[in-house]
Amino acid sequence: MHIEHWCPAPNRPAEPRGRGMKAIVYPETGGPEVLRLVERDLPVPGPGEVRVRIAVSGVNPTDVQARAGVAHPKGFPEITPHLDGAGVVDATGPGVDAGRVGERVWVFMAAAGRPTGTAAEYAVLPADRAVPLPDEVPFEVGAALGVPALTAHRALTVSEDGPRRLRPGALDGAVVLAAGGAGAVGHAVVQLARWAGATVLSTVSGPAKAALATAAGAHHVIDYRAGDPVAAVRAAAPDGVDLVAEVALGANLALDLAVLRPRGTIATYANAGGGPVQLDVPAHLVRNVRLQFLVLYTAGPEARAAAVADVAAAAAAGALPVGREHGLPLTRFPLERTADAHRAVEAGTVGKVLVDVRP
Structure with a gap:
């Protein structure tokens, strides 16, 4: 052309x-x-x-x-x-x-x-x-960047006990679980959480996707189709997970609740597979679990502006590379x-x- x-x-x-x-x-x-x-x-x-x-x-x-x-x-x-x-x-x-x-x-x-x-x-x-x-x-x-990275930012900044902005050190001490770390949003969750200092876990559906999540920067990758994924997450995070960025709430809710710490957050941006979601209300109440639904378009101008600024900073710092070698x-x-x-x-x-x- x-x-x-x-x-x-x-x-x-x-x-x-x-x-x-x-x-x-x-x-x-x-x-x-x-x-x-x-x-x-x-x-x-x-x-x-x-x-x-x-x-x-x-x-x-x-x-x-x-x-x-x-x-x-x-x-x-x-x-x-x-x-x-x-x-x-x-x-x-x-x-x-x-x-x-x-x-x-x-x-x-x-x-x-x-x-x-x-x-x-x-x-x-x-x-x-x-x-x-x-x-x-x-x-x-x-x-x-765009929709995936800004959605990932939103997922990482909705916890009651967590930051509203991301920067190096903002998630120090936090444990983040990225469901589907080989997907576009999951990949951005891994990269942004790692950049902000979190210990990052990711669940995937097989060895090929595990390699991608590892390349993206996840510290621990769990194949949820092999063995006992709850035990594997608990082994990597004995005190529980602070935040789950969830792509398939219906399919993964039981696992998420089994590994979430009290006052933890499940931030869900999709329900891949379309499975039904059933909530055990008393169990959620006693643990003060936060279930945050999110979509970029209705997140509000302040949240979007913060996400844009932080994603731009992460990209400028070289924290959001793409390509197979980066997951x-x-x-x-x-x-x-x-x-x-x-x-x-x-x-x-x-x-x-x-x-x-x-x-």
Whole structure:
């Protein structure tokens, strides 16, 4: 793909006539086949917005669910998918510092409440959803942050006895259990908890995923399909676990309660497998257990802003690397094969699925 080098004037640039971009869109919900590669006019940032030239777009299960019509009702006639990505600020709207043009950024929630996500050569979004990305941090790291890392931060900061912000030392002395440490959010939980000083345990479903959780930085990895996982967790954490970041509450609740210390927290961001959840209320009451449900979109602006700041600091410190050697294999597709990227997510591809918008 030819990349045109063009330096726009700041603040609502006058676009050259006929200037357009390639984008993926879906006019109706359905399977991956509804995704189309089209030419669209180059978007112009409005007040408080920036335009980002996208290098890499991240694909999350939420993106796939939105395209399929199961996450929420389709709110616009045509949608360009994907919440996360990374690239370079290319233009600024009124009220935004024009000095941001040329800034490398990672992008989150680009398509949240908007019709235009990062599966396009350019994306316009609120300026605070484009976060500076240091030169030494690759675009694939930036594109893999967003929803997974911010969700992980939220999970790690909801305990009654724990911190509301993460930094080195913030979780010193704490024991964190990351359920599914080979998944995108679980991987980020392991990395952020380790960066913040916690002793990190992870449960996984087999040796291959155990190797990934170990590569991510987990101190102890337990195969919940082999032997006695409760005994294995208890052996690693005799006094119990302070916090569980849970991806499959229905399937794992009994294990979580068996290893949780009094006043401990189960922070659940998904119920993979869709199993029913049954609570033993008296047992929870007597141990003062906190069961925290969480989703990034309704976490509130203060919690999101704190997560963005801390995740940005961790990324700048080199604490959130990606790739198989760091526990998060990357599966990559070019823009025109975005439908195949969605199929990969639907098939349960381990690691992170990325779309390379600009080679």
